[in-house]
Amino acid sequence: MLDWIRLPWGNSDIDELDGLESSLEAVFRPVEPSPEFVHDLRRRLTNFPIPVIPDPDSKIPLYIALAIASLLSGVAIVGFIIWIILLLVGRLQPHEKRVITSPPLAS
Amino acid sequence: MPEISDEMALSLSAQGDKQAFGSLYERYVSRIYSYIYYRTGNQHDAEDLTARVFYRAMHHINNYQQRGLPFSAWLYRIAHNLVANWHRDNSRRPEVSLDECLWLHQPGEHPEGMLLQTEENENLMKVLHKLPPDRQQLLILKFVEHLSNAEIGQIMGRTEGAVKSLYHRTLLALRDEMEQPKPAKNLSS
Numbered sequence: 001m002l003d004w005i006r007l008p009w010g011n012s013d014i015d016e017l018d019g020l021e022s023s024l025e026a027v028f029r030p031v032e033p034s035p036e037f038v039h040d041l042r043r044r045l046t047n048f049p050i051p052v053i054p055d056p057d058s059k060i061p062l063y064i065a066l067a068i069a070s071l072l073s074g075v076a077i078v079g080f081i082i083w084i085i086l087l088l089v090g091r092l093q094p095h096e097k098r099v100i101t102s103p104p105l106a107s
Numbered sequence: 108m109p110e111i112s113d114e115m116a117l118s119l120s121a122q123g124d125k126q127a128f129g130s131l132y133e134r135y136v137s138r139i140y141s142y143i144y145y146r147t148g149n150q151h152d153a154e155d156l157t158a159r160v161f162y163r164a165m166h167h168i169n170n171y172q173q174r175g176l177p178f179s180a181w182l183y184r185i186a187h188n189l190v191a192n193w194h195r196d197n198s199r200r201p202e203v204s205l206d207e208c209l210w211l212h213q214p215g216e217h218p219e220g221m222l223l224q225t226e227e228n229e230n231l232m233k234v235l236h237k238l239p240p241d242r243q244q245l246l247i248l249k250f251v252e253h254l255s256n257a258e259i260g261q262i263m264g265r266t267e268g269a270v271k272s273l274y275h276r277t278l279l280a281l282r283d284e285m286e287q288p289k290p291a292k293n294l295s296s
Contacts, residue, residue: 017278020285027228027235028250033140037154042132045161046125 113178120168128168132161135179138252139186145247146190148236156193160186180262183248187262191240234284242277245270 111119111130119127139160144153163185164171171181235243241263248254248262256270263270 016282020278020282023227023231024246024250027231028145028247030137030251031141031144032137033154033157034150037157038133038136041136041158041161042129044158045132045165046129 117168117171117178120165121171125165128165131178135182136161138179139182141251142183142244142247143186143190145251146186146240146243147193148232152193156186156189159189163189176261177258180258183244183262184264187240187244194240231281231285234281237284238277238280242273242280245273245277249274 111127113131113134116127116131120131136157140153140157143156143160144150147153147156160182164182171178235246238246244263245259248259254262256274257267259265260267260270265273
């Protein structure tokens with residue numbers, strides 16, 4: 001199985017790994033689930049409504065929270081800018097109204 | 108239900124045909140269970156996680172797109188991720204419990220030989236469970252499912268050459284670990 005590998009330290013290591021592979025072959029044998037389990041799970045999968053499995057790793061709630069926070073932040077920033085603009089406009093308006101009129105020239 | 112191809116069963120399942128999904132389930136439940144069993148080491152957790160694999164597959168059947176990746180590869184990826192989460196959640200366990208029925212013996216074996224074989228197998232399994240998850244996955248897929256390097260590469264998202272290389276490094280790591288001197292057993296008098 002390992003003939004394609006050319007090891008610089010000779011064939012003894014290939015034999016050793018071959019032995020290890022044999023051990024792995026002996027250890028790893030297919031394990032069948034119990035028929036009761038297989039039948040019961042099939043019944044649950046095909047007969048009952050699809051259950052909702054809570055996914056503790058799901059990041060969707062985090063994304064939703066970030067989106068809402070971003071939206072609120074944006075609204076707050078825009079509102080703040082508008083308020084600043086209105087404030088500046090309010091300060092300018094009195095200056096515009098204060099038109100210095102020259103006194104009428106005496107005839 | 109008459110025998111239908113995976114592609115047909117998937118198409119029907121995506122349309123809500125639960126019986127079609129049931130046929131897919133029956134084709135792959137043993138393989139997925141076997142894989143998870145060797146990753147967890149006990150029947151109870153293997154059954155629990157196997158059920159979660161197929162529930163998740165059923166929920167996300169519409170997300171599965173046939174891009175040259177076999178349905179079985181998709182199931183193995185789900186199983187691998189769930190097992191990884193399971194290990195993370197059970198990280199406080201010092202060792203994975205190993206069911207004794209893992210050691211299947213031929214009838215007529217000499218009892219002493221069986222005992223030695225059992226001990227060797229148990230040691231090998233303990234060493235295996237110390238390997239990184241991807242290496243465990245590789246060994247199980249190769250020796251339990253007898254998949255080719257190309258098929259394993261599809262499941263693991265690697266090239267065939269990368270799988271070969273990983274396999275060789277894994278064997279070397281296993282050999283080195285097996286050659287480590289074991290601490291003497293505490294024999295009570």
